[in-house]
Amino acid sequence: MMQKIKTKLCQMAGLFMIIVLAHSPSKAQTEIDGIMMAKNNYCSGIMYNYSSWDQYWEGTLKRNNLNLGTVSTSMLAYMGNYGVSDKLNVLFGLPYIKTKATAGTLSGMSGLQDLSLWVKWMPYEKEFGKSTLSFYTIGGVSLPVSDYTPDFLPMSIGLRSKTISLRGMVDYQYGSWFTTASATYVIRDKVTLDRESYYTTQLHNTNEVAMPDASSINVRAGYRTGRMIAEAVWNKWTTLGGFDITRNNMPFVSNRMNASMLGINLKYNLKGVDGLSLIANGNITLSGRNMGQASTIGGGAFYIIDFSPKKKKEKTSTTDKK
Amino acid sequence: MKKLLTICLLATTILVQMSCSKNVPNTTDDAPMLAPTKTDIDAGIWKPILLTGPTEFPVAAPAAVSSVGYIAELNEVKGYQRDLTAEQEAAIKYWGAGGVLRWNELMRELVAKYNLPPYQNPDGTYPFPSANNPFAYPLFPFANPPYAARAYAYISAAQYDALVAAWHYKKLYNRPAPYKTDANIKPRLPQSDLPSYPSEDAVLAGVTAEMMKLFFPGEIAFIQKKAEEQMMSKLMAGTATRSDIEAGEALGRLVAQKFITRGRADRAGAAAGNATDWALLETQTIARGEIPWISKETPKRPPMLPLFGRVRPFLFDETVTPTLRPAAPPSTSSEQMKKETAEIYDLVNNTNAERIRITHLWADGIATATPPGHWGAIADADFINQKFSEVRWARNMALLNMSMMDAAIVCWDTKFFYFNPRPSQLNPAIKTITGLPNFPSYISGHSTFSAAAATILSHIVPSRAQAYDAMAREASISRMYGGIHYRSDCEKGLETGNKVGAYAVTRAKTDGAD
Numbered sequence: 001m002m003q004k005i006k007t008k009l010c011q012m013a014g015l016f017m018i019i020v021l022a023h024s025p026s027k028a029q030t031e032i033d034g035i036m037m038a039k040n041n042y043c044s045g046i047m048y049n050y051s052s053w054d055q056y057w058e059g060t061l062k063r064n065n066l067n068l069g070t071v072s073t074s075m076l077a078y079m080g081n082y083g084v085s086d087k088l089n090v091l092f093g094l095p096y097i098k099t100k101a102t103a104g105t106l107s108g109m110s111g112l113q114d115l116s117l118w119v120k121w122m123p124y125e126k127e128f129g130k131s132t133l134s135f136y137t138i139g140g141v142s143l144p145v146s147d148y149t150p151d152f153l154p155m156s157i158g159l160r161s162k163t164i165s166l167r168g169m170v171d172y173q174y175g176s177w178f179t180t181a182s183a184t185y186v187i188r189d190k191v192t193l194d195r196e197s198y199y200t201t202q203l204h205n206t207n208e209v210a211m212p213d214a215s216s217i218n219v220r221a222g223y224r225t226g227r228m229i230a231e232a233v234w235n236k237w238t239t240l241g242g243f244d245i246t247r248n249n250m251p252f253v254s255n256r257m258n259a260s261m262l263g264i265n266l267k268y269n270l271k272g273v274d275g276l277s278l279i280a281n282g283n284i285t286l287s288g289r290n291m292g293q294a295s296t297i298g299g300g301a302f303y304i305i306d307f308s309p310k311k312k313k314e315k316t317s318t319t320d321k322k
Numbered sequence: 323m324k325k326l327l328t329i330c331l332l333a334t335t336i337l338v339q340m341s342c343s344k345n346v347p348n349t350t351d352d353a354p355m356l357a358p359t360k361t362d363i364d365a366g367i368w369k370p371i372l373l374t375g376p377t378e379f380p381v382a383a384p385a386a387v388s389s390v391g392y393i394a395e396l397n398e399v400k401g402y403q404r405d406l407t408a409e410q411e412a413a414i415k416y417w418g419a420g421g422v423l424r425w426n427e428l429m430r431e432l433v434a435k436y437n438l439p440p441y442q443n444p445d446g447t448y449p450f451p452s453a454n455n456p457f458a459y460p461l462f463p464f465a466n467p468p469y470a471a472r473a474y475a476y477i478s479a480a481q482y483d484a485l486v487a488a489w490h491y492k493k494l495y496n497r498p499a500p501y502k503t504d505a506n507i508k509p510r511l512p513q514s515d516l517p518s519y520p521s522e523d524a525v526l527a528g529v530t531a532e533m534m535k536l537f538f539p540g541e542i543a544f545i546q547k548k549a550e551e552q553m554m555s556k557l558m559a560g561t562a563t564r565s566d567i568e569a570g571e572a573l574g575r576l577v578a579q580k581f582i583t584r585g586r587a588d589r590a591g592a593a594a595g596n597a598t599d600w601a602l603l604e605t606q607t608i609a610r611g612e613i614p615w616i617s618k619e620t621p622k623r624p625p626m627l628p629l630f631g632r633v634r635p636f637l638f639d640e641t642v643t644p645t646l647r648p649a650a651p652p653s654t655s656s657e658q659m660k661k662e663t664a665e666i667y668d669l670v671n672n673t674n675a676e677r678i679r680i681t682h683l684w685a686d687g688i689a690t691a692t693p694p695g696h697w698g699a700i701a702d703a704d705f706i707n708q709k710f711s712e713v714r715w716a717r718n719m720a721l722l723n724m725s726m727m728d729a730a731i732v733c734w735d736t737k738f739f740y741f742n743p744r745p746s747q748l749n750p751a752i753k754t755i756t757g758l759p760n761f762p763s764y765i766s767g768h769s770t771f772s773a774a775a776a777t778i779l780s781h782i783v784p785s786r787a788q789a790y791d792a793m794a795r796e797a798s799i800s801r802m803y804g805g806i807h808y809r810s811d812c813e814k815g816l817e818t819g820n821k822v823g824a825y826a827v828t829r830a831k832t833d834g835a836d
Contacts, residue, residue: 105754149682194680197690206349249688
């Protein structure tokens with residue numbers, strides 16, 4: 001029964017929110033919910049996000065910048081999720097990003113950013129009466145797909161670091177109410193700049209920048225049925241190292257970028273068209289360090305295609321062992 | 323399940339590979355130990371910059387190598403050599419690559435650290451750093467390009483003069499290196515026939531530490547630590563004794579005083595000007611019928627060092643400065659200026675990855691070692707391969723850095739004589755791909771610095787002349803790609819830089835070192 005609900009709801013949580021937030025820790029978040037696509041189902045769609053800030057943290061000092069005004073990031077992403085099996089999904093996301101500042105002379109930048117790929121595995125799922133408990137592990141990689149520069153923050157569209165991430169997640173559902181908690185560790189590869197030296201807390205005579213790793217904690221809770229999801233999301237991104245922006249300096253790719261955000265996600269599975277769902281989201285930044293205090297709104301549409309050779313009902317009956 | 327295992331295996335492989343990525347070495351970490359092809363034993367007769375001659379500051383004759391005192395000094399060296407720590411070995415290796423090289427790198431580090439424009443006051447004015455209170459915000463100095471060019475020039479020139487004097491006494495007293503006198507001392511660095519009294523490393527340590535009092539007063543303690551590390555590393559390496567070092571350090575500090583005295587009187591201290599000066603620049607330009615430069619920053623920031631053009635140059639008399647100033651740029655109301663502005667608009671709006679790369683390679687903006695520091699790094703990378711002696715390395719670096727300081731003087735004189743607006747001022751639709759410098763457009767500082775550097779470097783390392791010229795041109799055009807300079811700024815900047823560099827070449831041909 002649970003499987004069927006999940007199949008219908010194309011849950012691309014669509015929280016590319018960290019990307020949009022000051023284009024720093026560019027980790028898409030689609031893999032981060034307690035829902036699996038059923039075997040041979042492919043859900044994909046387009047997501048648009050608009051994020052902006054006029055206050056940012058220079059180290060821990062909150063300030064504005066009259067020579068930037070409001071810095072905005074628009075993101076259009078294509079995302080997909082394929083059910084290899086009911087317990088193993090492969091997901092990806094590819095965003096196009098455009099930045100702009102309303103004041104000063106700095107030019108906005110635009111381009112394809114990083115391709116993210118995840119493998120999501122649900123090793124355990126068990127029902128206890130009205131409730132269901134499930135565990136997940138999610139492994140991900142991300143790779144820059146264009147030659148954008150990471151050395152023009154805050155106008156750069158990303159940090160250009162290859163990453164590997166590993167997430168552990170637990171989901172608990174009681175009737176139509178649920179809560180999900182997860183934690184990630186992100187290993188970040190060094191970044192290559194176009195220049196041959198740079199200053200962090202010392203001068204580096206090289207074009208390569210060592211990137212501190214990062215971690216993220218994500219907690220979400222809300223209402224979830226086969227027809228719709230409404231949830232609140234709290235996310236905390238922590239860079240494990242890096243340095244603070246010095247007084248009146250520009251941000252740098254290996255800064256200690258931290259942020260905690262609170263947001264809501266809404267998804268609705270249309271009655272008229274089977275497999276089509278609409279999503280909307282919004283979030284605000286509660287606290288941060290070396291990042292903009294961004295607010296984000298977004299929306300998208302997703303569609304499920306069933307590639308099963310057999311009828312769904314037969315498949316469900318064979319895979320549902322609960 | 324099998325697929326999962328494959329993925330896990332793949333992930334582990336990439337993981338192991340990426341775990342190495344936290345270590346990012348500097349390009350000169352493993353620079354070879356300096357083993358000069360020539361000792362330049364006669365460098366004591368090379369023409370100094372400020373010293374009246376190599377004997378202006380006397381260095382007393384050293385004790386004989388057979389004396390009791392000297393034997394005690396050798397025992398000190400042996401004592402250190404008995405058990406060197408890893409840290410001490412690392413210091414020997416670090417300084418062994420070359421004292422001039424390492425001090426150049428340290429100076430670039432300080433410039434990058436201090437190259438930050440002050441944040442505005444609540445009333446919209448801007449605070450100025452104070453040399454007497456370097457630790458209060460805004461930190462002293464704001465090491466912007468003219469400031470940096472001047473600091474590099476003074477420090478390199480002082481190092482050169484101090485080493486010329488040191489070489490004179492080395493030849494005069496001819497005291498051999500400790501390992502030549504005592505076979506029990508094992509040199510940890512390449513052997514050399516260069517006499518060791520006074521120690522060239524201690525001369526460099528002393529002269530540079532002393533110069534900090536003028537240029538980076540907030541870093542005296544940091545630099546003193548480095549100076550002591552350099553001197554002790556030579557003792558531990560068995561290439562100098564206590565008296566070699568003490569004589570060298572004292573000589574270095576005396577020579578530095580001469581440069582500090584010049585620096586305090588070269589008018590750089592008054593280069594920031596005042597509100598009256600800034601207003602006058604504007605009204606004079608309007609009176610000539612031209613659109614004056616206006617700061618594009620909010621709040622409007624006073625222009626960077628508008629009176630720097632009056633600073634006393636090293637390579638020519640200050641009366642020569644205005645004669646090197648190029649003719650006026652196209653009038654701000656001319657068709658030519660409209661065409662040039664449109665060209666920059668097109669370049670920025672049709673930019674591509676390669677132009678962005680070139681813009682950022684040469685940007686050398688805030689928190690960097692500035693264009694003169696970039697050229698210093700280019701020079702050092704080539705000088706490593708040339709295996710120059712310390713005195714020759716210092717001489718070549720002094721020629722390079724004096725060229726760039728004098729280029730800054732001529733360039734700033736030109737900028738504030740014409741007070742020409744930037745492309746983004748004439749057409750606010752021009753957005754920039756690098757930071758917009760807060761001073762007038764004509765002529766391009768990058769172009770002037772780069773051409774001056776390429777001209778003198780081509781004389782020093784002729785085999786690299788084509789490469790230097792190509793780099794100077796790329797640095798120049800990068801400012802058009804960035805949207806912050808017109809073509810005429812860049813072309814006239816290159817021409818003017820070449821003229822300044824030619825003065826350095828003339829000096830190089832007659833200073834006795836060629």
